Structure formats: C-alpha cells, structure tokens
Amino acid sequence: MSASLAGLKVGMEYLQRDNEAKTEELDLIKQQYQEQVTKVRNLEQQNQEQVTKVRNLEQQNQAQIEELISVKARTNNTENQVEVLKREREVKQVAFSASLLASGSGHIGPFNTQTPLVFRHVVANIGNAYNPNTGFFIAPVRGAYHFEFHLYGGGHASHGTGAVLVRNGNPIFIAYEHQASYSVNPSNGATLLLETGDVVFLRQWQNSWIYDSGNHHTTFSGHLLFTV
Structure with missing residues (x-):
C-alpha cells in the first residue's frame, strides 16, 4: 500500500x-x-x-x-x-300612683279657669312614665291604659270639688260634686287606648276647690293593661 x-x-x-x-x-x-x-x-x-x-x-x-x-x-x-x-x-311594666300634696294640708283653688293638677307625692312610678313636676303621664308604648282619680273637698255654698281627665288636651271624663256642707269625694276612671307619646293628666274644674293632706285624700293612678 x-x-x-x-x-x-x-x-x-x-x-x-x-x-x-x-x-x-x-x-x-x-x-x-x-x-x-x-x-x-x-x-x-x-x-x-x-x-x-x-x-x-x-x-x-x-x-x-x-x-x-x-x-x-x-x-x-x-x-x-x-x-x-x-x-x-x-x-310592659308601667304603673304609677300619686297624691296631690307633697307635704302639708289645705285646699287648692278655686280658679277662674280649668287648671292642671300636679300630683307631687309619688308612691309608685314603675317605668317613670309619670312626671311629678308637670303632672303629665306620657305613654311610653302604644297600648290600653287604665286611669283612676279620687278627689276630696269640703262642702261650700259657692265651690264644688271637681277635675277632668284629659288626653292630649281633650277632656275625657269628669268627677264633680257640690254641696253646701260636709265633705265630698268625687271619683272617676277610664280605660284609654294611647299611642306612644300621648299625654294624660288632670285639670281642676273652674271655680272648684280640692283638698289634700298627709292622709292623701286626693289621688291619681294609672297603669298599662297591655300593649297593642
């Protein structure tokens, strides 16, 4: 190769x-x-x-x-x-009861016109719906309420003893008695359907006088029956 x-x-x-x-x-x-x-x-x-x-x-x-x-x-x-x-x-727990005078004794009135009554001696105010400074009960809830008022006064030739239950400025029921001597004890009551915020109070009747003392003769009471 x-x-x-x-x-x-x-x-x-x-x-x-x-x-x-x-x-x-x-x-x-x-x-x-x-x-x-x-x-x-x-x-x-x-x-x-x-x-x-x-x-x-x-x-x-x-x-x-x-x-x-x-x-x-x-x-x-x-x-x-x-x-x-x-x-x-x-x-639902609303109830109050009060008498007219916080202390002392004597007649209130007479006045020429109807005058709001302020019940200052409070013995019960469950729910604080009643105001002892104004005499107004203000409904905290819509419902049926029952009210009672008992008055006391001395007999007088010119002056009776009376007051009217008022709701929102409108008269409802009156309690009134008049006699020349001895004492009188008018009373009345009502069940009212109130709306929240409605105001209920008593007005003393014109030319009347109302007595109260430490024995608490004159009273105003109310309570909620049931809500609606």
Whole structure:
C-alpha cells in the first residue's frame, strides 16, 4: 500500500472517531436537554399543584370568612331580639300612683279657669312614665291604659270639688260634686287606648276647690293593661 493511501485511511479513521465522539457528545447534550425539559415540566407541574393548593386554601378561607360573617349576623340578630324583648318587657311594666300634696294640708283653688293638677307625692312610678313636676303621664308604648282619680273637698255654698281627665288636651271624663256642707269625694276612671307619646293628666274644674293632706285624700293612678 502506498504512503498516500495509508495516510488517507488514517485520516478517515480519525474523522470517523471524531464524528463518533461528536455524536456521543450530541447525544449527551440531547439527554441533558431532555432531563432539563423534564425538570422544567416537573417544576411546572409542582407549581400548578401549589397554585391549586393556594386556590383551594383561598376558597376554604373565603368559606370560613362567609361562615364567620353568617355567625356574626346570627349573633347580632339574636342580640337584637334579646334587646327588643328586654325593651318590651320594660315598657310592659308601667304603673304609677300619686297624691296631690307633697307635704302639708289645705285646699287648692278655686280658679277662674280649668287648671292642671300636679300630683307631687309619688308612691309608685314603675317605668317613670309619670312626671311629678308637670303632672303629665306620657305613654311610653302604644297600648290600653287604665286611669283612676279620687278627689276630696269640703262642702261650700259657692265651690264644688271637681277635675277632668284629659288626653292630649281633650277632656275625657269628669268627677264633680257640690254641696253646701260636709265633705265630698268625687271619683272617676277610664280605660284609654294611647299611642306612644300621648299625654294624660288632670285639670281642676273652674271655680272648684280640692283638698289634700298627709292622709292623701286626693289621688291619681294609672297603669298599662297591655300593649297593642
């Protein structure tokens, strides 16, 4: 074999080995690339799983928040119902009784016109609907109320003893007696349907006189029968 052919054979063998080495290197690179692709896909899958977990947690958290809001709303509703029941119970407990003079004794009047009476000696005022400074009873709730008033006066030739029950400025029932001697004791009562804020009081009848003392002869009383 000539030297040129031997050299050509050696060159070809070198090129073949180099090609095989490069092919192996390329296969290794492809394998490494495929491994990286697999890792990336695994990471993407793991990331997607984490995203799904986060969304699930967000949904669970939202559900818990909604449940807490619902529980709070139910709690507030229960508290409101309790408060309403408490107020209803309080306003259903309304009653008062008072006599005319806080101290001393004597006749009030006579006056030329009807004059409001203020019963200052309070023995009961449950619910504080009666005001001993004005003589007004103010209805705290709509309902049926019963009122009674008892008057006392000395007999007199010119002056009787009387008063009228008034609601919001309008007369309802009167109690009146007149005789020249001895004492008189007129009385009356009424059951009224009152709206919240209605005012009930007594007005002394014109040209009459009314007596009271430490024995509390002259009284005004009222109480709530039931709400409506």
